[in-house]
Structures are given as structure tokens and as C-alpha cells.
Amino acid sequence: MTEQELLRRESLQKLRELGIDPYPAPLFDVTATAADITHHYEEIVLEDGSKNRLNYQDIAIAGRIMAAREAGKAMFLNLQDASGRIQLYARRDDFLNAETGEAPIFDHLIKKLLDLGDYVGVRGYAFKTKTGEISVHVREFIMLSKSLRPLPVVKKDAEGNVFDAFSDPELRYRMRYVDLTVNTQYRDIFIKRSRMIKTIRAYLDDLGLLEVETPILQPIHGGAAARPFKTHHNTLDMPLFLRIANELYLKRLIVAGFDGVYEIGKMFRNEGMDRTHNPEFSMLEFYVAYKDYFWLMDVTEQMLERVARALHADGLATAQIGDHTIQFAGPYRRLTIYDAIKEYSGFDAENADEAALFAYCKQEHIEVDKTMGMAKLLDEIFSAKAEKHLIQPTFLMDHPVEMSPLTKKHRSKPGLVERFELYINGKEVANAYSELNDPIDQRERFEEQLRLAERGEEEAMAMDEDFLRALEYGMPPTAGIGFGIDRLAMMFTNQSSIQEVLFFPQMRPEV
RNA sequence: GAUCUCGUAGCUCAGUCGGUAGAGCACUUGACUUUUAAUCAAGGAGUCAUGGGUUCGAGUCCCAUCGAGAUCACCA
Numbered sequence: 001m002t003e004q005e006l007l008r009r010e011s012l013q014k015l016r017e018l019g020i021d022p023y024p025a026p027l028f029d030v031t032a033t034a035a036d037i038t039h040h041y042e043e044i045v046l047e048d049g050s051k052n053r054l055n056y057q058d059i060a061i062a063g064r065i066m067a068a069r070e071a072g073k074a075m076f077l078n079l080q081d082a083s084g085r086i087q088l089y090a091r092r093d094d095f096l097n098a099e100t101g102e103a104p105i106f107d108h109l110i111k112k113l114l115d116l117g118d119y120v121g122v123r124g125y126a127f128k129t130k131t132g133e134i135s136v137h138v139r140e141f142i143m144l145s146k147s148l149r150p151l152p153v154v155k156k157d158a159e160g161n162v163f164d165a166f167s168d169p170e171l172r173y174r175m176r177y178v179d180l181t182v183n184t185q186y187r188d189i190f191i192k193r194s195r196m197i198k199t200i201r202a203y204l205d206d207l208g209l210l211e212v213e214t215p216i217l218q219p220i221h222g223g224a225a226a227r228p229f230k231t232h233h234n235t236l237d238m239p240l241f242l243r244i245a246n247e248l249y250l251k252r253l254i255v256a257g258f259d260g261v262y263e264i265g266k267m268f269r270n271e272g273m274d275r276t277h278n279p280e281f282s283m284l285e286f287y288v289a290y291k292d293y294f295w296l297m298d299v300t301e302q303m304l305e306r307v308a309r310a311l312h313a314d315g316l317a318t319a320q321i322g323d324h325t326i327q328f329a330g331p332y333r334r335l336t337i338y339d340a341i342k343e344y345s346g347f348d349a350e351n352a353d354e355a356a357l358f359a360y361c362k363q364e365h366i367e368v369d370k371t372m373g374m375a376k377l378l379d380e381i382f383s384a385k386a387e388k389h390l391i392q393p394t395f396l397m398d399h400p401v402e403m404s405p406l407t408k409k410h411r412s413k414p415g416l417v418e419r420f421e422l423y424i425n426g427k428e429v430a431n432a433y434s435e436l437n438d439p440i441d442q443r444e445r446f447e448e449q450l451r452l453a454e455r456g457e458e459e460a461m462a463m464d465e466d467f468l469r470a471l472e473y474g475m476p477p478t479a480g481i482g483f484g485i486d487r488l489a490m491m492f493t494n495q496s497s498i499q500e501v502l503f504f505p506q507m508r509p510e511v
Numbered sequence: 512g513a514u515c516u517c518g519u520a521g522c523u524c525a526g527u528c529g530g531u532a533g534a535g536c537a538c539u540u541g542a543c544u545u546u547u548a549a550u551c552a553a554g555g556a557g558u559c560a561u562g563g564g565u566u567c568g569a570g571u572c573c574c575a576u577c578g579a580g581a582u583c584a585c586c587a
Contacts, residue, residue: 003556004521004538069550072543091544116537130545152522153537155548163548164523164536170579171522182522226586271586272512367584421587428587459586484587508578 004150011113012146018108022146028121032059035083041126041134056126061086061136062144064181065118067153075110079122079136080184087135088122094139110141117147117181154182173505186500192311193489193501197264199310200284203303209260209286214249216242216266222467223247223406225459226269229279242268247406247480248467250287251435254478255470262286264485275497276427279506282485291479292434293418297395300422300430300481301330304393311492319492321425324391326491332393332422337382340396345385349378357381371455375400390423405445405461407433408477429488432481439471 001009015022042054063081073092078085095106114120123140152166165183166172172179180187201211219238221228223245231240246263253261264284273279288295308317308328317329335343338350347360357377361368366384368377378400390396397420398413407417418434436442446463453460489501499505 002521007538069546071546071549074544076546087547089545093544131547133547150521150537155536157548166522277586431587510578
């Protein structure tokens with residue numbers, strides 16, 4: 001243990017010797033918060049110059065001690081609660097025992113045995129100090145929980161310059177409780193994330209969709225192209241996978257007769273980690289019967305506009321991402337893959353055959369190999385040439401059928417499917433399509449995936465006979481979409497790393 | 512997975528050419544009854560990520576390992 005930790009344990013022992021429980025059981029009835037008081041405190045100055053304090057004259061407030069300044073037989077403390085910080089003022093005279101002339105609570109508890117980071121409860125009244133700071137004059141001081149480790153002390157001057165910020169990302173992510181205690185600005189990211197999800201939920205509820213939960217432990221991992229986490233059920237003695245997607249289960253519910261369902265939940269993909277990928281991440285998926293992908297575009301525009309307004313301080317439908325101001329009010333640009341490539345590279349991919357696509361990639365130094373088919377080549381060209389330009393929300397539509405095994409064939413364009421991806425700030429945030437509901441076509445697509453798997457494609461989808469059986473009973477025409485919740489949160493909070501929008505990003509174990 | 516950068520006190524960092532481990536905040540003791548990055552005086556605090564090597568001598572140079580970040584690749 002460090003010197004400071006030992007001292008805190010000594011303080012703990014001394015508190016007990018004084019008969020003060022450092023971890024008391026009874027509730028502490030909080031009646032005011034730091035923000036309440038600082039925003040609503042009122043006083044008037046009377047004709048004789050004295051002040052008449054109008055409110056917060058008998059309050060109870062609780063929180064963590066974040067700073068202490070001794071001033072002789074008085075003391076100033078900064079108390080931090082969930083709403084913010086407020087100054088406490090304690091005066092020795094207020095704790096004097098008239099008979100003994102001693103003030104043990106002040107001399108021992110407040111002045112000596114109190115450490116930064118301790119949780120305390122205070123009863124007293126609000127007032128303004130000489131320098132005009134709204135503060136709480138302490139009448140009663142109660143230890144609520146002793147802190148045994150020193151917090152990083154982050155200081156700010158009057159201009160807002162920060163000193164000694166707790167800034168090491170490794171320590172911040174590993175000890176998020178410390179991070180959010182001392183770097184309270186990061187709380188806003190998570191508050192916004194929560195409000196974003198709440199707004200989405202409200203929007204989908206208003207649309208009349210039913211919120212559902214589907215299995216996370218799945219015997220067959222389907223619905224996406226990704227490597228899964230594998231686990232084992234002891235009683236059943238069978239392997240199970242953590243879901244990489246919930247799509248096939250949500251469609252079963254459409255078969256079952258629900259007109260519209262949505263689920264917000266965690267997905268798990270056993271792949272690389274970087275600043276936009278965490279092994280577990282949150283997805284929103286929703287499926288609505290009798291709709292198509294054009295309808296989903298309209299709904300997406302409305303939903304994101306509503307989210308943007310809910311998160312913007314002035315209710316505007318915009319968000320600042322780096323240097324870009326993103327406009328979330330629709331309509332968004334709608335661009336086919338061919339048009340996107342043509343626009344940003346000048347290359348006419350629509351009228352090129354596979355050999356021509358391959359030759360173009362070589363010419364432009366786009367990394368390709370002989371195993372890639374037309375669809376993959378198109379995707380490579382798009383990624384290299386067009387993706388980064390799609391800053392304002394853009395629906396990239398009409399993908400090749402090979403890359404979309406669960407998507408309905410395009411109503412008029414052979415070889416393509418009715419699919420779109422939403423790009424914002426050069427990154428994909430949603431993937432949507434008119435769902436394939438032809439069970440025979442679906443079986444053929446699965447069989448094609450099996451052939452890919454035999455060729456060594458690790459991420460090919462597995463055949464799901466129960467899903468096919470469900471489709472054979474009949475699924476209405478349906479539109480479905482999935483959103484990466486974490487990536488949306490990154491955009492709406494202007495963060496470039498997924499770790500900043502996850503409370504506990506995955507880390508390698510500490511030594 | 513590849514490359515680069517980083518790891519020194521609780522926190523943020525300095526550490527020159529290889530020659531006894533430094534600062535600010537935090538902490539301890541003392542002073543101060545309206546301070547606020549409080550101030551003033553004194554003091555304590557380190558397995559320099561881990562392991563090896565070179566050297567008379569390594570925080571510093573070399574190798575390996577662990578952890579983190581960035582870029583790229585892979586992946587949606």
C-alpha cells in the first residue's frame with residue numbers, strides 16, 4: 001500500500017475510535033442538489049445592508065468531497081454530487097460544545113480525518129460568501145463513506161484552464177469510476193447516449209412497433225457475416241454462440257404476425273478491436289411488415305432528425321462532427337453504388353465486366369486478388385474512392401445480390417437487391433433492406449453461402465432450417481434495418497473512439 | 512496481424528553525453544474564522560512496466576515480454 005493509502009486506513013481507525021461509523025447504514029435524506037441551489041438560490045439585500053436569504057435555509061445535501069481549503073478555524077470544502085459542485089463552509093464556532101469548549105467534529109472529523117473523495121452528508125443553509133459564491137453553511141456534518149484511495153486531483157483556474165487532468169486513456173477506461181468522478185465532462189457523453197436511445201425508443205413506440213427480446217445464446221449464428229464467440233451449455237451439453245445478429249429471430253416474429261418489432265441490444269463479434277470496433281456492441285434492429293426499403297429511408301430520416309433535435313442544445317437538427325456540421329433533417333441524398341463510384345472516381349462501373357473492374361483496381365492501386373467476384377470488387381472500389389466523401393447523410397443503395405444473402409431482389413434491376421446503407425461522416429451507420437421472403441430463393445442463397453464456407457470463407461452464413469421453415473409458412477413483405485448504436489452515439493457526441501461512448505470498453509487484463 | 516510512439520511518486524510530467532531520482536499538484540506537520548488552481552513555512556513519498564544483456568556503472572543503450580495509443584490491414 002502507498003503512504004497515502006496507509007494514512008487513510010489510519011484515519012478510518014481513528015474515526016471508529018471516536019465513535020464515528022465510516023460506513024453508516026441509515027439513509028441520508030437528501031433535500032437539495034448542488035445544481036438546485038446554485039441555479040435557484042435567492043436573497044435580497046435589506047435597507048440596512050444586511051442580507052435576507054429567501055430559500056434553501058434548511059437543506060440536506062450529500063456527495064463527495066473534492067477539494068478542501070483550510071482558513072484557520074474555518075474551512076472551505078467543495079462537495080460534488082450528481083448535479084455538480086457546490087462549496088461548503090464550516091466554522092469551528094458552530095461545532096463548539098459550550099461546556100467543554102471543544103469542537104471534536106470540527107477539529108477531528110472535518111479538519112483532520114476527512115480526505116478528498118470521502119462521501120459526506122451535510123445539513124445547513126445556503127448563503128453567498130464575500131466573494132459572491134453560493135455556498136452551504138454547514139450545521140451538521142456526517143461521514144457517509146470513507147475513501148481509502150486518493151483520487152487524481154484535477155484543478156481548474158478562473159479561465160477554465162485544466163491542470164493535471166486525469167488523461168491517460170488506459171487508466172480512464174480501466175477505472176471508469178475514477179474517470180467519471182474527476183472528469184465529469186465525460187458524463188455528458190453517456191447522458192446523451194441514454195437520451196438518444198430513449199428518443200429512438202419513443203419514436204419506434206410512436207410508430208406502433210413492439211419492443212421485443214430475442215435470444216443472445218443461439219445454436220446457429222446467423223443474420224450477419226462475422227466470426228462468433230462460442231460457448232457451451234452444460235446441461236444440454238451443446239455448443240452455443242453469442243449472437244452476431246438477431247435478424248433471423250426478429251423475422252420469425254414477423255412471420256408470427258406482429259406487424260412491427262424492434263430490439264435494442266448487444267451483439268458479439270469475435271474480431272479485431274480498434275477505435276470503431278468493440279467485441280460487444282449495441283444494435284438497434286427493426287422490422288415492419290408490408291413496407292419496403294423506400295419507406296425505411298423516410299422513417300430513418302424522421303428518426304434521426306428527432307434524435308438530433310433531442311440532443312442539440314438549441315433543438316436544431318444538426319450535429320457537429322469534427323469540422324463538419326451534419327444536417328439530420330431529411331431528405332438525405334440517395335445514391336446507387338454505381339453512381340457513387342462514377343461521381344467520385346469518374347469510372348463507369350455499371351457498364352464494366354469483371355475483368356474491367358479488376359483492371360481498374362490494379363490501375364488505381366486498390367488491393368484486390370483473383371478470388372474477388374464482381375460484388376467484392378465493386379465494394380473495394382466504393383470503399384477506396386467514394387466512402388470518405390459521404391459526409392452528409394447519404395443512402396447508398398442497390399447492392400449486388402452476392403453480398404446480400406437475406407435481401408429481396410431488386411424490383412427492376414437484375415443482379416441487384418433492394419438494400420441501402422446509410423453513410424454519415426464517411427462511415428456506415430445503418431444497413432437496411434426489403435427482406436427476402438421467398439423461401440425457395442432464401443434456401444438457394446444459404447446454399448450459396450455454404451459453397452463460400454467450403455471455399456474457406458470463415459464468415460459465410462450457416463444454413464438455418466428453422467428459419468427457412470418459418471419463411472415457408474409465409475412472411476409478409478417486410479422492410480428491416482439495423483443501426484450501430486455506438487457509432488450513432490459517437491456521432492452525436494463528436495467522439496472519434498468507440499471506447500469513449502462505452503462505459504467499460506474491452507481491455508486486455510492488467511498485469 | 513504489421514509499423515510507429517509511449518510506460519518514471521496517488522495524478523500530470525521533466526530527466527542532457529550512460530555517472531547518487533526531479534518538479535507541480537496531492538499527502539504529513541504547523542500558521543491563518545469568507546477561501547476558491549487559497550496562501551505561507553517545513554517535511555515524507557519511487558521495484559524508473561517486467562525479464563535479460565552490454566558496461567566499472569543503465570531511468571537512459573540493445574533484446575524479449577506485458578500493457579496502452581496512433582496509423583494501416585482485416586472486419587461491418
